Amino acid sequence: MQAESSRPEIRLQGTAAAPGVGRGPAYLLLQGMAIVACQKVPDVEAELRRFDLALEATRQAITKLRQEVAQSLGESEAAIFDAHLLVLDDVALIDDVSKEVRATGFNVEFCFQEVVQRYIDIFERMEDAFLRERASDIRDVTSRVLHHLLGTRPAHATMAARQQVVVARDLTPSETAGLPEDGVLAFVTEEGGRTGHSAIMARSLEIPAVVGVKGLMEAVQEGDVILVDGETGAVVINPTGATLEGYRSQELAIRRRRDRVMLEIALPDVTSDGEGFALQANIGGPEDLEDARLYCAQGVGLYRTENLYLRLDAWPTEAQQYEEYAEVVREAKGRLVTFRTLDLGGDKRLGDLNDEANPFMGYRAIRLCLDRPDVFRPQLRAILRAAALGPVAVMFPMISGIEEFRRAKEVLTSVADELAAEGIRPKERIRLGAMIEIPSVAAVAEDLAQEVDFFSVGTNDLVQYLLAVDRGNPRISALYEPAHPAVVRTLERIFKAARQHGVATAVCGELAGDPVWAPLLIGLGAHELSMAPPAIPEVRFVLRHSTKDELVQLAQRALALSECAAIKALLADYSATKLKLR
Incomplete structure (x- = not known):
């Protein structure tokens, strides 16, 4: 145990981003743009060639980092870096830098920083959450390019943060991926949210994390002891002996909980009274199947x-898609693989999909596919060809009503007939489902249930x-509340409609992998919950130690409540009791 500090204990509150408790000396990650001098250069063309070399070196470094993250964490986490590679290929930005160097005769580092800052300022003023997040991507890439130009190394590459708690204003994906593998105790940031890139990666890395802690950087000094509670979002600076003693029992309980949970990792998906359920994996590529098998999905x-499209930064051919899909179906070894058809748009951009004021409600997902048969049909052909190798289901994202589902089904049926004429047929009947993500389709769920084989709820x-809340907007992100009674009652309506028509229901959003919500x-x-593979053990444990009647009663009690806080307390208490935390 660390010695008690002479400085007073300070308690701050943020958002719990990754479970666990970590404590240790603070490591302040000092961030920001490098300080670049402005100076005239004798040879402008040589300066621009130096810029090209720096861009290429940065591209190689990010590509290498992406490959490492794909191998260690999975394709879904690695896809975060596709946006960074896109920045390096932004023709407008690169042209602006070249024009600046030619017009002023100044060194490229200075011109690059000046141009980039103008872009960052524009993006940060935008209302759309995705475009604001792009400012962070640009800042991350800019730092890398400047370090190559200046011959320096980024802060996270040289930090000695082992056995320390990393404290930062925010952590970029590059900085999170660069944390030492052998012992960062936790991290805490002043900015960010639970759905941000760094929070997602923290959960995959199994590092306790709290984000969105207002006043953090002002309160922490080098050498302070920090206690990070990734279960509740509490951050304690210079905890007293009494506080540490109180948390010591909690840390032991969490370790025992994890050990106990892992003992049941390979046991069947059934409640304690024999009612079956299924825990499945969310994946972004063949590499993710290893974790799916490890956690017995x-x-x-x-x-x-869409991850394949983003990796290539291009529209893949049917052959490229078939090669990847076939590998996944073969490696699943007889277990069902549910393909979500292309879900580009929103926070996943490609080509000309960058130009909308409100991309989350714009030209995306099934809307794009129905409008672009040249994109949709090759993908469906690839999926249906892969279905000849093993069991496959297909679900269409962003469905807003019955008409859209029927149109998508007609295209798939046409493709299936086309392949049948070529002698290619699925090994088993393909189940067709709709993702329930839009309030309009939730309102007509009873009608849609008569058209589909299953629902998959994207929470x-x-x-x-449903709440008209941009979860990426820090000013209102606190209003993004899954425990809102309207959300709980909408979910109940969806599941009831499915049950009345004998339709299976799955949940594949963040809530599915949360042992409090499962x-x-x-x-x-x-019936089914699909999640990032590392989330499976705790969810399986909580459900296996529940009876069907207990789960139904929990749902009835939640439906009767009218306040978010009461619903959250009810769910947290139930989960904690099953995990033996209380």
């Missing part, structure tokens, strides 16, 4: 097909659209 509940977008989802009527 019962198949793939969400295959993010991330459903909550955002009991409610099953109690409301979900």
